[in-house]
Amino acid sequence: MLFDFGEIEPKERYKLLVSTITPRPIAWVVSQNSQGVLNAAPFSFFNAFSGDPPVIGIGMGSHSPGRPKDSRVNIQETGQFVVNLVSEECAQLMNVTAIEFDYGVNELEQAALTTVQSTHVKPPRIAESPVAFECELIQIVELGTSSGLLLGRVLAMHIRDDAVIDPGKHYVDTPKLKLIARMHGANWYAKTSDLFKMDRIPVDDWKRDHDRP
Numbered sequence: 001m002l003f004d005f006g007e008i009e010p011k012e013r014y015k016l017l018v019s020t021i022t023p024r025p026i027a028w029v030v031s032q033n034s035q036g037v038l039n040a041a042p043f044s045f046f047n048a049f050s051g052d053p054p055v056i057g058i059g060m061g062s063h064s065p066g067r068p069k070d071s072r073v074n075i076q077e078t079g080q081f082v083v084n085l086v087s088e089e090c091a092q093l094m095n096v097t098a099i100e101f102d103y104g105v106n107e108l109e110q111a112a113l114t115t116v117q118s119t120h121v122k123p124p125r126i127a128e129s130p131v132a133f134e135c136e137l138i139q140i141v142e143l144g145t146s147s148g149l150l151l152g153r154v155l156a157m158h159i160r161d162d163a164v165i166d167p168g169k170h171y172v173d174t175p176k177l178k179l180i181a182r183m184h185g186a187n188w189y190a191k192t193s194d195l196f197k198m199d200r201i202p203v204d205d206w207k208r209d210h211d212r213p
């Protein structure tokens with residue numbers, strides 16, 4: 001079935017995109033305004049876009065026309081933020097921080113989360129989260145009148161000790177992190193425990209097996 005995005009409403013386009021581009025990892029963002037008031041919120045328009053430089057991107061919308069998400073306001077003000085990843089154990093706590101509180105409400109307190117001081121940026125990370133990235137803002141790409149893509153450079157990252165197999169080789173036990181991801185509809189999530197392995201095919205193997213030069 002064809003859905004022509006020129007002929008349907010923004011809400012319907014959104015519905016179609018988020019019902020199909022799944023699973024999406026969740027950036028659990030901690031930011032701080034210039035007065036030091038903390039803020040936390042989840043964003044699943046999120047991914048990594050480059051290893052060198054190490055760049056992540058987050059799509060942030062608005063609560064209502066002219067009222068951008070508090071996370072964006074803070075990051076625009078200070079240029080710093082921490083992206084925490086969400087494990088199965090953190091799911092309910094993450095959900096509390098997604099409540100549409102007024103600006104200035106510290107969602108970390110509301111969810112009784114523990115913070116740990118960062119090493120390179122002012123906003124702290126979330127102790128309950130198994131992975132955290134300390135980031136500085138590179139730029140905000142404006143998307144229409146109510147959304148923006150925030151690009152951040154990762155300055156340092158933290159991984160829960162028991163999930164690091166070999167620090168020297170930078171081997172991580174990813175399944176042990178039990179990260180969750182956003183699925184379709186408003187409230188569906190995925191666990192990352194249903195895995196399969198598929199090796200890449202070297203081009204020479206492909207040519208040999210298919211008798212091509």
Ligand SMILES: Cc1cc2nc3c(=O)[nH]c(=O)nc-3n(C[C@H](O)[C@H](O)[C@H](O)COP(=O)(O)O)c2cc1C
Pocket residue numbers: 026039040041042043044045046059060061062068069070071072095097098099100101182
């Ligand atoms: C799992 C999950 C993913 C979300 N992803 C996004 C997103 O990618 N972009 C967005 O603007 N809002 C997203 N939201 C909604 C925000 O978390 C919510 O509006 C929150 O109140 C924003 O907080 P803030 O104003 O303190 O930044 C998501 C909510 C949940 C529960």
